[in-house]
Amino acid sequence: MSFENAIHARAIVLDTLSLEMCAESGSGHPTSAMSIGHLVAVLMYRTMRWLPDNPECKTADRLVLSEGHAVPAVYAAMADIGATVHWNGEPVKLNPDHLKTLREADSPLDGHPNPKEGISFFDAATGSLGQGLSVAAGLGLAATADKTGRKTYCIIGDGEAREGQITEALDFIMDHNLTNVLPIFNCNSYGQAGAVSKQQSPERLTAKLEAFGFDAETIDGHDPNAIKAAFDQFNIQGRTKPMAVVAKTIKGWGAPSMQGGSWHGKPASKQQVQDVIAELRQTGIQLTSSLATASIAIPSPPESTQQTTPSSNEIMSFKEAMEKWDMSTLLQSGKMATRRAYGVALRALGHGNKNVWAVDADVSNSTFSNVFGNDAELEDRFVECKIAEQNMYSVGVGLSAAGKIPFCSTFSKFITRGYDQIEMAINSGANIKIVGSHSGISLAADGPSQMSLPDIAWFRSFGTMTDHHGNPGCYVLQPADAWAAYGLTLAMAEHTGCSYLRTFRPDVEMIYDESTTFELGGMEVLTEGRDVLIVSAGYMIHECNKAIDELDRLGIDASLLDLYSLPFDEDRLLDLANENNGNVFVVEDNYGGSLGSAVSDACAASGDAFTVEQLHVRRIPKSCRNPESILKMCGLHYTDIANGAALLLGVHANS
């Protein structure tokens, strides 16, 4: 049987299985799956070098299905090939019968690719559109660094190609000349609500790709030979320029009764499905004269399955690092920005652990990730993403899937740009570290467009659930000084999962030294009093310290707790609150729903009587020339803190 006929036959098998599993599930996107049947068949049976018994093999080629809703096609191929999945933690060779469990609660066959539910063939959870090509780019970057020769294929929907992140990824692939990543645009002409825009037509996409600098091949996405030729073209030795494929396809290929604009995300009913399968079979017979015994070789394995695991050394202490890199004077000055200490920690991590990478979005001289990037020994692991944050986080997911530990930094405000990507990273189980500088309002002069204000509320929400590793979905870490920033950066690297480090712009006094250990989930009592527990973190610790002195003058014996981690040990907090007569005053330089709510949650759940008052930003800030001025504007000056804490005790500070 010819290659062409064999692929047609496989595509029809995959399409049939896709139809059947969606009909069984009562939901899903069979017509999208059918549009990529041939592409998936050529990839998974012929072009990709991978191991069905070990689909997560780090040297095997990868498929990122960016249009995640088309996943039945891949499940079908895995079942047809008998690839291994993990079912309730046990390895199982997938077979066609298993496909009937699509989207069931105890099935790893999720509605969209979901590696942590058991399909390790995939590296990343997809389904929120537009992210896959960036993940593929991260995988490609790691493969280049690791010299594994693995290739990454990424299938992107035409409607999905409208997401700006796709162009961010294309620029990134060009910047880094990732000739080992192949974007494949699946142009089936229909989105959910209607036809795909002319801006995403095959012709326009091809023109755009060429303008971006790619070799773009337009093919019939149901012609096995054309697909094979394009993939072979991508795999030629010595490719010097990135390539992309634009595949013209038919949504609901092979089954005329399911084609057209009204079939997005609709399975055939159990009644219809036999008729549609008959149509598919008819299509197959027209194409191949016979479908009976279509066979094809099993996929080729990767050239090598050997992977070198770099060894890790012990990481230097803050003092050692500052001495080593001629910053002893700065250390002795006793004043340093947390973001600068982050840069030093990142550099120390880079030297101690070859898996640590630094990723930034054109602000490395503000976040201080450039301390890593400017080190000649580390610069190969520094990734400049330019001003494209969405792409940055998904590249981080790809790096993480390849075993790297990416620290992705920008201003905290601009992290917002990638919140959807970060949530998908958490869903993917990615070991990704998010670092935001210039947090809160203390940056002052640039104004609210550069200030992160609801960021803690968002990140802490993930801390209220448990991720696939059994840890909080995210830790929010707010170091108050350089020692804390250094310690927490190291702690982030030790932890497997997502965490968010929030540094701020101004230089601040060091309040800690080598005697304090910082850990995820930790807190530190800075002042022990008995009248009121002031709880704060980050920059505001310094303002609270001044407020403590004011309160002392009023005869109030206040405690100060540096609650630098969310989530935290709630019992310990409650003990401290009880030691302060149940009076708690939380101070933060961002909007509410954040640190203060975390404290309120703990106190309100206890059933005891506490009074938790919150001082936070309650207006949209604007530019001010310095931190003091904006703290006054937002009612967060140390005098406001002292007045508020005193009032909580019924004491009028000015009386």
Next chain:
Amino acid sequence: MSFENAIHARAIVLDTLSLEMCAESGSGHPTSAMSIGHLVAVLMYRTMRWLPDNPECKTADRLVLSEGHAVPAVYAAMADIGATVHWNGEPVKLNPDHLKTLREADSPLDGHPNPKEGISFFDAATGSLGQGLSVAAGLGLAATADKTGRKTYCIIGDGEAREGQITEALDFIMDHNLTNVLPIFNCNSYGQAGAVSKQQSPERLTAKLEAFGFDAETIDGHDPNAIKAAFDQFNIQGRTKPMAVVAKTIKGWGAPSMQGGSWHGKPASKQQVQDVIAELRQTGIQLTSSLATASIAIPSPPESTQQTTPSSNEIMSFKEAMEKWDMSTLLQSGKMATRRAYGVALRALGHGNKNVWAVDADVSNSTFSNVFGNDAELEDRFVECKIAEQNMYSVGVGLSAAGKIPFCSTFSKFITRGYDQIEMAINSGANIKIVGSHSGISLAADGPSQMSLPDIAWFRSFGTMTDHHGNPGCYVLQPADAWAAYGLTLAMAEHTGCSYLRTFRPDVEMIYDESTTFELGGMEVLTEGRDVLIVSAGYMIHECNKAIDELDRLGIDASLLDLYSLPFDEDRLLDLANENNGNVFVVEDNYGGSLGSAVSDACAASGDAFTVEQLHVRRIPKSCRNPESILKMCGLHYTDIANGAALLLGVHANS
């Protein structure tokens, strides 16, 4: 004096003022401002038709400065022209002396464009990069609809052009053939941390623009005649195709000592500034032989300042709307999805208020905004953005600035894609309505990539502060049934500011009727008990209703509160909690830090003893075939609710 010399002279005045104001402020981006001095001069003194006395005039041409950090150039032009700003609410003609207050706490001259601080020349707060062109597109769309003939100019940085949202906006401009919007790319070659990528070089940008379908003109951005010619070209009568300008510029133009890659975001010191001004003066003399009395005509006014304000009618009631549109049977069935009721409300609003627009991102048949779009009388006000959420929200900001009331809808999960844009919308004071369907976990089958889980935590954070209108920065609204969805949609339209309506996928029973009025900040007691107050919202109300019956069987007299709005009347909640012995049990189908934290915040602040327990999603969900199955998986089934509430009272449900 020739036009050319006059523009050179003006550019040098603007550059000088930019330098001086940043030196005075001690921060800012003078070199970026100097790179657009000529572009701004030609725009503001010659090409744009606007009224310095009335810069917000709705028929005047608009300038959206997407690269907001270059704003000193515009402030300088406004001061040179004597345009009106609002200083502490009072109109003031800006003069060069005022510029010294740049970035001061009581100055409207914010670090980045900030219309709500007093510069109504701008329509939107910018500074978080990549958003301006979408705002300009929204303005252009409204101008087309209003037939005002106004043009919108948008200056975009070359580094900024990397943001994917820019390509989303370019596609949108092409889709809607917005020939009244001119993107101007300012190619000054330097970003913050280094040189701009070759992917954003003038040559590459021009090629990309052409591939997107634009007429692209590449010019010397410091050549007055070339700039004028390009703008005239844009303004030719009968333009049939969108146009874009790629301007090659010099960062720190005219002052060699401030050029190159190390000057981003750095002002000259007060000592340096005179030397740099001397360089600029020298440049001016070389170009024009004389700079002494360069003068230029004041800007031209718009052709007309007349604007028609469409009248509003009373909006139909839900019952009237359902009857009018032949849905009486559905109403009588007593079961309907909240998202479907939203669609009906939107349609009724569209008929009653000509300013209401519907905006969607290729899922209008899921969000039901297509009920609006499919109405022949309304379809002109339905905007299909395709799969590009970032662009959608910023288009909404532009529509709002033009006096429209945009309802922007997609799946709640995909709203995350536009969180940064929504925060900037709130900073802009935009009257924007955010609507998310398929919220929480009740959509079940599609899995976590389609589920909104930390969304309430994020949106509610804005509800903890007061916006420029004096209202909560955002209301979070969770209707439990069709009546509530209808009522809350109407309430959103009445309110000026941002609000977030969260609908869900399944059909649910109607629990309200015409006797209930829904309002922002409201709540509704559904069951009055005395043992425990169950607080919930949205889909979970129905599960809680079943739990109430279970509890009744256990002899527990539970109350059920539909807390459909955040923020809410906290005193009323505390009264209800007290009427239930201080026992509060909050139930929600999303991650924590959300409704439960809002309740904890109120209870913990009161100083009284309450027990607030929270039942929320504590794992990353996965696909399940139906809501019941996923509720069980996430511990949110009505039996879990009943057990949890009983345990709070020390009652073991199964004992």
